[in-house]
Amino acid sequence: MTKKVKFGVMLNGPGGHMNAWRSEDVPEDASINFDFLKSVSKKAEDAAFSFLFVADGLYINDKSIPHFLSRFEPLTLLAALAPITSKIGLVGTVSTSYSEPYTIARQLMSIDHVSGGRAGWNVVTSPLEGSAKNFSKDKHPEHSLRYDIADEHLQVVQGLWDSYEDDAFTRDKESGQYFNKEKMHELNFQGDFFNIAGPLNIERSPQGQPIIFQAGASPKGSRFAARHADAVFTNASTLEHAKETYRDLKQKAIDSGRKPEDIKVFPTLQPIVGKDQEEVRSRYEYLKNLVTIDEALAYLGRYFDHHDFSQYDVDATFPELGDVGKNSFRSTTDEIKKRAKENNLTLRQVAMEETTRESAFMGTYEEIAVQIIEWIDNDAADGFVLIPHVFGQIFEDFIDKVIPILVERGYYETDYSGQTLRDELGLKFKENRYQ
Known part of the structure; x- marks a missing residue:
């Protein structure tokens, strides 16, 4: 059945x-x-x-x-x-x-x-x-x-x-x-x-x-x-x-x-x-462009107990944060840190992914x-x-x-x-x- x-x-x-x-x-x-x-x-x-x-x-x-x-x-x-x-x-x-x-x-x-x-x-x-x-x-x-x-x-x-x-x-x-x-x-x-x-x-x-x-x-x-x-x-x-x-x-x-x-x-x-791949990609780009990098950094910071990510170089490797985020959205922040490290992502990449991640x-x-x-x-x-x-x-x-x-x-x-x-x-x- x-x-x-x-x-x-x-x-x-x-x-x-x-x-x-x-x-x-x-x-x-x-x-x-x-x-x-x-x-x-x-x-x-x-x-x-x-x-x-x-x-x-x-x-x-x-x-x-x-x-x-x-x-x-x-x-x-x-x-x-x-x-x-x-x-x-x-x-x-x-x-x-x-x-x-x-x-x-x-x-x-x-x-x-x-x-x-x-x-x-x-x-x-x-x-x-x-x-x-x-x-x-x-x-x-x-x-x-x-x-x-x-x-x-x-x-x-x-x-x-x-x-x-x-x-x-x-x-x-x-x-x-x-x-x-x-x-x-x-x-x-x-x-x-x-x-x-x-x-x-x-x-x-x-x-x-x-x-x-x-x-x-x-x-x-x-x-x-x-x-x-x-x-x-x-x-x-x-x-x-x-x-x-x-x-x-x-x-x-x-x-x-x-x-x-x-x-x-x-x-x-x-x-x-979407009806085809072109429409799917177009819809994704539309969603992605609803947010600026500054807004994305603030969004990312929410998971880490509103940590201020604007203090870092956005095009440098995602920063080492130690225990930041441990007492907030723990499983989410652990996963973000892990993904950033494994893929050598920059802060900009991580922030933009989190706001409009490719589903x-x-x-x-x-x-x-x-x-x-x-x-x-x-x-x-x-x-x-x-x-x-x-x-x-x-x-x-x-x-x-x-x-x-x-x-x-x-x-x-x-x-x-x-x-x-x-x-x-x-x-x-x-x-x-x-x-």
């Missing part, structure tokens, strides 16, 4: 490119333009995408990606989209380093109810050091400690989500019984970072609990994902790398006492498509469809998170030109697999721990 590919799409304002807002294809205020984001969401749902995904960050400065300077808070945006969509999943990013478990449990379960069981939580630990300054903290937690906090935070949230058994609320008007108190449970969690009594003041949802997404790529992050996540975002750049990551996550899930099918793997997909999925509609099928057939992915450089013609061409090829070849369904996000992704109902 042919495995069906599932797509999510990152609802990232004007798109994934740092200067996507400058494209004539999108409104300049796309990151805060609800009508525009609603339109993108509806296009994705009409194309039977499995979920919308909203990323987030908790610290900005004048060198941040422009459309990050003013953007919607994820859960607020998803709550607004819930009643005007009907099938597509709603996944939002919330930091475990800078949030309270009780509040997050309540907010996400509320969205899960409002949407009829379509909510998901992208669990992040917040890589940007400056985040601490916005939450009255003296210091940003060290990388390993952030995952220890995340582990407890998630335990608490999922424990609170099980405060009531599924049939606890009888709501019998005749007898006057609203709920069965024997089926309400206090959590009484006591840990190193959180001491939470419970119970939560909202019942379980049609899918039991919201789905847990995770994107940690460091050794500790991938172990965390293998233990807890229902779905994992990866950044595999080649088929072989993707297969290795896929096998590693599935094996770690097995080692954690889970089944391989309990965890779905979604590499990011940032395609540049692993760059080709004609047919070529991209064939490549997606190859990744699915070779156990490199269960699906993909589409991150369009710009929500314009390339996104629409992917829907109108690439997806029909996948449908024709039996790799994509144009109907949803059920009412909840768990149904759609082929994940089991989350059983209540007390039932």
Whole structure:
């Protein structure tokens, strides 16, 4: 039986490119333009995408990606989209380093109810050091400690989500019984970072609990994902790398006492498509020219905790940075350093590559469809998170030109697999721990 590919799409304002807002294809205020984001969401749902995904960050400065300077808070945006969509999943990013478990449990379960069981939580630990300054903290937690906090935070949230058994609320008007108190449970969690009594003041949802997404790529992050996540975002750049990551996550899930099918793997997909190679190259050059070298250096610096790369000669070999970046986007910065060293790249080359890297999925509609099928057939992915450089013609061409090829070849369904996000992704109902 042919495995069906599932797509999510990152609802990232004007798109994934740092200067996507400058494209004539999108409104300049796309990151805060609800009508525009609603339109993108509806296009994705009409194309039977499995979920919308909203990323987030908790610290900005004048060198941040422009459309990050003013953007919607994820859960607020998803709550607004819930009643005007009907099938597509709603996944939002919330930091475990800078949030309270009780509040997050309540907010996400509320969205899960409002949407009829379509909510998901992208669990992040917040890589940007400056985040601490916005939450009255003296210091940003060290990388390993952030995952220890995340582990407890998630335990608490999922424990609170099980405060009531599924049939606890009888709501019998005749007898006057609203709920069965024997089926309400206090959590009484006591840990190193959180001491939470419970119970939560909202019942379980049609899918039991919201789905847990995770994107940690460091050794500790991938172990965390293998233990807890229902779905994992990866950044595999080649088929072989993707297969290795896929096998590693599935094996770690097995080692954690889970089944391989309990965890779905979604590499990011940032395609540049066209009717022929000339159009593909033209579209790439257009995207590349949206950014200047100074903007590219600032963009690169974001990964390294806003390190100032303007102090270096841009045409000299990429500088030795030591531990710079170790406590921010660690797996990304390690990969950038490694690639620069192996290929003897200059700072200019690295900076420009990072803003508009030549995608692993760059080709004609047919070529991209064939490549997606190859990744699915070779156990490199269960699906993909589409991150369009710009929500314009390339996104629409992917829907109108690439997806029909996948449908024709039996790799994509144009109907949803059920009412909840768990149904759609082929994940089991989350059983209540007390039932």
